[in-house]
Amino acid sequence: MASVEEEALRIIQCTPGGVLQSELWKILKIDSRKCSRVVKKLLDMGLIERVEHRSDGIKTFILRGKKKTVDACLLLAEQELVPCIACDRECIVEECNLIVDWMYQLAIEEAKK
Ligand code: SF4
Numbered sequence: 001m002a003s004v005e006e007e008a009l010r011i012i013q014c015t016p017g018g019v020l021q022s023e024l025w026k027i028l029k030i031d032s033r034k035c036s037r038v039v040k041k042l043l044d045m046g047l048i049e050r051v052e053h054r055s056d057g058i059k060t061f062i063l064r065g066k067k068k069t070v071d072a073c074l075l076l077a078e079q080e081l082v083p084c085i086a087c088d089r090e091c092i093v094e095e096c097n098l099i100v101d102w103m104y105q106l107a108i109e110e111a112k113k
Contacts, residue, residue, distance in 0.1 A: 004028060008038050012048055013065035020053065022060040039063060077106035 011027060012019050019027070025035030039061075042048045050061045075082045083098040084091075093099060 004030065004034075005038050005041055008035075009042055009047055009065070012042070012063045018051075018062040018064035020055065020060050021050070021063055022055070022058075024063060077102050078109055080105055 008024060008028060011024065021035065021039060022032075024039070025032045028035065028038075030038070039048070039050065042063075043050060047066060049064050049066055051064070053060050053062045075085070080102060083102055087098070089096070089098075
């Protein structure tokens with residue numbers, strides 16, 4: 001994916017409620033025609049959705065990132081769920097023994113394959 005599409009996707013996914021297409025091209029500092037091509041590509045790839053929207057009587061679109069389903073296998077190591085899901089610790093990843101132990105289990109599981 002070209003960098004302008006990656007940047008557009010990042011902006012769309014990181015904006016709660018979505019981004020107006022009529023604003024996206026200004027944020028990306030590209031012209032509206034190029035923005036339309038970028039949006040079409042992201043739509044064709046199934047990464048975003050587009051909903052018609054009227055602002056001051058002018059038709060535009062709200063662009064929202066599509067939610068991906070999570071592969072449950074990516075959360076498991078030796079049938080043990082990644083500890084972050086139910087964690088209420090103050091997170092300092094570099095010092096977390098729970099995640100290190102879990103990753104160790106994951107590495108063992110990968111080595112068995
Ligand atoms: S890395 Fe450790 S401290 Fe951080 S959320 Fe995961 S389990 Fe909790």
